[in-house]
Amino acid sequence: MKTVLVIGGGVTGLSAMYELNKWKKENDQDIRLVLAESAEQLGGKIRTVRDGGFVIEAGADSIVARKANAMNFIQELGLEEDVVYNAAGRSYIYSDGELKLIPADSVFGIPASVESLAKSALVSAEGKVEALKDFYMKNDSFTKNDSIGDFLEHFFGKELVEKQIAPVLSGVYSGKLSDLTIASTLPQVFDYKEKYGSIIKGFEENKKVFQGGGGKKFLSFKKGLDALIDAYEEKLDETEIFKNTKAVKIERSDRKYIVDFSNGESLEADHLVLSIPHNAAAALFDHEELVAEFELLKNSSLISIYLAYDIPDSELPEDGTGFITANTDELTCNACTWTSRKWRHTSESGNLLVRLFYKSSHPAFASLKEMNEEDLLQPALADIEKSLGITSVPTASEVTKWTEKMPNYLLSHPQTVAAIENRLDQEYPGIWLAGCSYYGVGIPDCIENGAETARKIIDRI
Numbered sequence: 001m002k003t004v005l006v007i008g009g010g011v012t013g014l015s016a017m018y019e020l021n022k023w024k025k026e027n028d029q030d031i032r033l034v035l036a037e038s039a040e041q042l043g044g045k046i047r048t049v050r051d052g053g054f055v056i057e058a059g060a061d062s063i064v065a066r067k068a069n070a071m072n073f074i075q076e077l078g079l080e081e082d083v084v085y086n087a088a089g090r091s092y093i094y095s096d097g098e099l100k101l102i103p104a105d106s107v108f109g110i111p112a113s114v115e116s117l118a119k120s121a122l123v124s125a126e127g128k129v130e131a132l133k134d135f136y137m138k139n140d141s142f143t144k145n146d147s148i149g150d151f152l153e154h155f156f157g158k159e160l161v162e163k164q165i166a167p168v169l170s171g172v173y174s175g176k177l178s179d180l181t182i183a184s185t186l187p188q189v190f191d192y193k194e195k196y197g198s199i200i201k202g203f204e205e206n207k208k209v210f211q212g213g214g215g216k217k218f219l220s221f222k223k224g225l226d227a228l229i230d231a232y233e234e235k236l237d238e239t240e241i242f243k244n245t246k247a248v249k250i251e252r253s254d255r256k257y258i259v260d261f262s263n264g265e266s267l268e269a270d271h272l273v274l275s276i277p278h279n280a281a282a283a284l285f286d287h288e289e290l291v292a293e294f295e296l297l298k299n300s301s302l303i304s305i306y307l308a309y310d311i312p313d314s315e316l317p318e319d320g321t322g323f324i325t326a327n328t329d330e331l332t333c334n335a336c337t338w339t340s341r342k343w344r345h346t347s348e349s350g351n352l353l354v355r356l357f358y359k360s361s362h363p364a365f366a367s368l369k370e371m372n373e374e375d376l377l378q379p380a381l382a383d384i385e386k387s388l389g390i391t392s393v394p395t396a397s398e399v400t401k402w403t404e405k406m407p408n409y410l411l412s413h414p415q416t417v418a419a420i421e422n423r424l425d426q427e428y429p430g431i432w433l434a435g436c437s438y439y440g441v442g443i444p445d446c447i448e449n450g451a452e453t454a455r456k457i458i459d460r461i
Contacts, residue, residue, distance in 0.1 A: 004271045005259060011044060013035060017239055021237070033240065034242070044059070046226055055224045058306075063443045065218055067442065068219060071447065083221060086220075091323065094325045108168045142182070151190070171334060181409060181413065273432045302402040306354070322342065333358055336355065354388075356384070369401070
């Protein structure tokens with residue numbers, strides 16, 4: 001009897017095991033399925049906390065609706081009746097001491113029309129004129145493996161990118177645009193430039209892809225995003241699940257692998273799925289060249305701070321759902337989501353719940369990461385007072401540190417992943433990479449990657 005072991009119980013590992021579990025039952029396969037998770041609960045970067053009538057997402061807070069609706073995992077898991085969508089609202093950028101609206105007709109801060117560019121309060125008249133070169137400059141040298149920051153600055157100029165696009169895109173992809181590839185972030189900008197001769201015109205022609213759904217761009221679940229994790233776990237009725245079980249070493253034994261765990265136990269497996277951060281995966285191998293290749297991948301860090309107040313969220317600017325900080329000299333936080341406004345299900349009373357994000361790209365992060373949870377509340381309160389004018393004392397808070405756990409897709413990322421895959425295939429056949437360290441950060445991307453990995457194993461078996 002063959003054994004498949006998935007190491008890592010985040011959404012990618014759960015998706016992989018779900019497909020394997022389903023295949024085992026439907027085809028009456030004599031196969032052992034084992035899922036090992038180092039934490040006391042499954043979910044990885046999905047973790048929901050409930051406190052005083054508030055639903056707090058300590059990790060990921062939503063799923064991109066257009067991607068989820070193109071897949072069938074919500075239906076398969078029986079979660080259709082639990083789906084909730086974000087409230088439609090405007091986003092701001094905090095710049096020059098005030099909140100300025102991101103133009104409504106834009107995608108990740110990129111204008112989707114000339115009118116959107118013209119009405120932007122974030123860019124000067126000179127910056128707007130410079131951005132018009134997008135309509136007549138041709139792409140003679142860039143490929144999708146080039147920097148998205150360099151690409152956008154080449155066709156839009158520096159000001160539009162720095163003041164309107166970079167704050168949004170850098171927030172989504174956790175890194176400097178100059179270090180991120182077009183392919184791993186927003187490949188559409190390249191495709192639109194090639195097809196329409198203009199990035200702006202491309203987004204204008206394809207607005208429905210990004211702005212469809214009447215503002216319902218993201219979804220979650222009534223009781224929290226961990227409903228997805230619970231549904232997956234409930235479906236794994238032919239799988240052995242071990243929590244608080246950390247893999248510490250992998251050794252090859254003939255055509256199988258021996259995996260040692262921190263509790264002193266071992267398991268022999270024919271196929272392994274490494275659905276864990278790249279640095280955790282590297283620590284499992286005694287192979288200098290492979291470890292060196294893993295170390296070429298990079299992570300960043302993030303601190304998330306929720307503040308709950310005994311005041312109505314109507315005190316926030318009308319029709320807004322949050323802001324991004326453009327200048328790190330003005331605020332310590334990189335962004336702030338007005339959670340109770342954006343997600344009605346997160347606040348039973350309608351009182352204010354906000355979430356602040358502090359990223360390792362911020363100059364102040366080095367000192368922040370050394371602070372304990374109580375001390376971290378002070379810069380958070382200062383940011384809220386400065387940006388929103390709120391001086392009330394919070395009734396609840398939740399601080400989460402994601403230290404070295406946020407993937408950064410550097411320019412060399414695709415080549416590094418390909419090199420690791422090739423070495424594993426040659427020297428460790430039957431060991432598979434999966435997850436956001438390698439293939440995409442969104443929840444639908446992780447789910448599809450997990451399912452695809454499972455299909456590869458099924459084909460190999």
